[in-house]
Amino acid sequence: MNTLQAIILAIIEGITEFLPVSSTGHMIIASSFFGIAGDDFTKLFTIVIQLGTILSVVVLYFKRFFQSINFYYKLFVAFLPAVVFGLLLNDIIDSLLENPIVVAISLxxxxxxxxxxxxxxxxSENTEISYVTALKIGFFQCLAMIPGVSRSGASIVGGMSQKLSRTAAAxxxxxxxxxxxLGATVKKLYDYYKAGFELTQDQTQLLLIGNVVGFIVALIAITSFIGYLTKHGFKVFGYYRIVAGIAILIIHFFIKELTII
Structure with missing residues (x-):
C-alpha cells in the first residue's frame, strides 16, 4: 500500500462509515482494484483507520457523552452481541473480507x-431508547459482519424497527x-501481532495518515447525513446500493479485461 492508496481508502471510510452503504464493502472493492485486498496490512488498515472516524463522533457529540451513566450502560448492552458473534465468527468474517460477490449481493x-x-x-418522533431496544439494535448491528451489509444501516434499521425516529436511530x-x-481495532491488532507481523515505520505512518483523513472526512459526512436523512429518508441510499451492487457484478463477471478483483 502506498500513500495515495491509503488516502483514497481513508476518504472512502470517512464518507461511508456512517452512511447506510457499507464502508467495509466499499473499501474491499477499492482495495481489490488496487490489487492489495488480500494483503494482511490492508485488512488491518481498513479496521484501524476506523478509530479516526469514531473520534469525529466524540467531537461532534461531545456534550452527549456526559448526560447520564445510563447512556453508557445502554451502549454496553447494545455492544454485547457484536462481542459474542465477533469472537465466534471471526474466521468466517475474515474469509468473507476478500469476496466482492458477497459485497455486491449484500449491497x-x-x-x-x-x-x-x-x-x-x-x-416516528420517539427518541427514548430502553435497554431492550438497545439490545435489539445490537443484534441488528451483527448483520454487518457480512461485508456489504453496512453497520450503520443495520443498526439504524434496527432502531427504526423499534419505533425510534430516523434521527434518534442514526x-x-x-x-x-x-x-x-474500538473493540474491532484492538482485536485486529492483537491478531496481527499474534500472527508474527510487526508494523514498519512506513506502515505506522500510513495508519496515522488514514486516521487523520478519515476523521476530517467523517466530520463532514455525519453532519451532512443527519440533515439529509431528517428531510429525505433513505431512498437515495437504497438506489445507490442497488446500482453499486449491480455494477460490481457486471465488472466481475462480464468485463474480464477490467477486472482485477
Missing amino acids: IIGGFILLKVDDWFGN EFSFFLAIPTM
Missing part, C-alpha cells in the same frame, strides 16, 4: 430494504460505533 439486498424502510416503520448508531470499532 443489492440492503438497497431494496432501504427503499422500503420508511414505508415499513414510518418516521445518532445511536453513531454512538454504538465507538465501542464496536
Whole structure:
C-alpha cells in the first residue's frame, strides 16, 4: 500500500462509515482494484483507520457523552452481541473480507430494504431508547459482519424497527460505533501481532495518515447525513446500493479485461 492508496481508502471510510452503504464493502472493492485486498496490512488498515472516524463522533457529540451513566450502560448492552458473534465468527468474517460477490449481493439486498424502510416503520418522533431496544439494535448491528451489509444501516434499521425516529436511530448508531470499532481495532491488532507481523515505520505512518483523513472526512459526512436523512429518508441510499451492487457484478463477471478483483 502506498500513500495515495491509503488516502483514497481513508476518504472512502470517512464518507461511508456512517452512511447506510457499507464502508467495509466499499473499501474491499477499492482495495481489490488496487490489487492489495488480500494483503494482511490492508485488512488491518481498513479496521484501524476506523478509530479516526469514531473520534469525529466524540467531537461532534461531545456534550452527549456526559448526560447520564445510563447512556453508557445502554451502549454496553447494545455492544454485547457484536462481542459474542465477533469472537465466534471471526474466521468466517475474515474469509468473507476478500469476496466482492458477497459485497455486491449484500449491497443489492440492503438497497431494496432501504427503499422500503420508511414505508415499513414510518418516521416516528420517539427518541427514548430502553435497554431492550438497545439490545435489539445490537443484534441488528451483527448483520454487518457480512461485508456489504453496512453497520450503520443495520443498526439504524434496527432502531427504526423499534419505533425510534430516523434521527434518534442514526445518532445511536453513531454512538454504538465507538465501542464496536474500538473493540474491532484492538482485536485486529492483537491478531496481527499474534500472527508474527510487526508494523514498519512506513506502515505506522500510513495508519496515522488514514486516521487523520478519515476523521476530517467523517466530520463532514455525519453532519451532512443527519440533515439529509431528517428531510429525505433513505431512498437515495437504497438506489445507490442497488446500482453499486449491480455494477460490481457486471465488472466481475462480464468485463474480464477490467477486472482485477
